[in-house]
Amino acid sequence: NAGVMQNPRHLVRRRGQEARLRCSPMKGHSHVYWYRQLPEEGLKFMVYLQKENIIDESGMPKERFSAEFPKEGPSILRIQQVVRGDSAAYFCASSPTRTGVQPQHFGDGTRLSIL
Amino acid sequence: AQSVTQLGSHVSVSEGALVLLRCNYSSSVPPYLFWYVQYPNQGLQLLLKYTSAATLVKGINGFEAEFKKSETSFHLTKPSAHMSDAAEYFCAVSDPDTGANSKLTFGKGITLSVRP
Numbered sequence: 001n002a003g004v005m006q007n008p009r010h011l012v013r014r015r016g017q018e019a020r021l022r023c024s025p026m027k028g029h030s031h032v033y034w035y036r037q038l039p040e041e042g043l044k045f046m047v048y049l050q051k052e053n054i055i056d057e058s059g060m061p062k063e064r065f066s067a068e069f070p071k072e073g074p075s076i077l078r079i080q081q082v083v084r085g086d087s088a089a090y091f092c093a094s095s096p097t098r099t100g101v102q103p104q105h106f107g108d109g110t111r112l113s114i115l
Numbered sequence: 116a117q118s119v120t121q122l123g124s125h126v127s128v129s130e131g132a133l134v135l136l137r138c139n140y141s142s143s144v145p146p147y148l149f150w151y152v153q154y155p156n157q158g159l160q161l162l163l164k165y166t167s168a169a170t171l172v173k174g175i176n177g178f179e180a181e182f183k184k185s186e187t188s189f190h191l192t193k194p195s196a197h198m199s200d201a202a203e204y205f206c207a208v209s210d211p212d213t214g215a216n217s218k219l220t221f222g223k224g225i226t227l228s229v230r231p
Binding site for chain 1: 158164205207217218219220223
């Protein structure tokens with residue numbers, strides 16, 4: 001059983017470029033969550049999606065950040081016009097149902113570095 | 116809003132000693148509680164979860180945690196530390212009454228070091 005797959009593992013971008021982070025959930029999981037981990041901090045929730053729907057985006061910055069989870073293919077977290085403060089590890093998690101009954105399974109993350 | 120407090124950022128124990136990592140939460144209703152472990156440059160791995168069944172929860176790698184509603188705590192313990200336990204540990208909560216809003220709220224994490 002493949003786990004949650006994230007790619008790329010490491011991504012380097014220059015200020016002003018776009019960053020696209022991909023997440024393929026575990027087989028049979030239709031709930032996807034994105035979290036951001038800044039240095040020396042815990043994970044902070046960003047967005048929760050089900051297939052083709054954004055359920056909760058209360059943790060997403062108002063500008064430059066967007067997320068999607070299409071009917072086919074991986075979930076994408078997109079950061080436009082990146083700035084140095086976007087440097088962080090971005091983790092995706094998936095579950096077959098809403099959390100609490102089934103725990104979220106995490107990918108290994110994408111480490112984004114902004115030059 | 117829910118919150119999780121993990122006191123201290125670093126705990127150091129000797130190999131074979133008791134491991135105790137503290138977690139306190141604030142929630143309007145008894146939440147679901149989780150402990151995750153993160154090794155360097157890896158994702159989070161679930162150690163154990165509490166979902167309103169038995170208050171003493173056993174997890175992987177010899178870890179266990181006890182839910183104490185009166186103390187709003189969910190401390191993680193292991194009787195005898197092993198060198199391979201050195202990692203960062205996160206406590207997290209989710210609110211079972213929020214329906215589709217099932218995000219996890221994490222503590223800041225505790226780094227566990229194990230001395231030979």
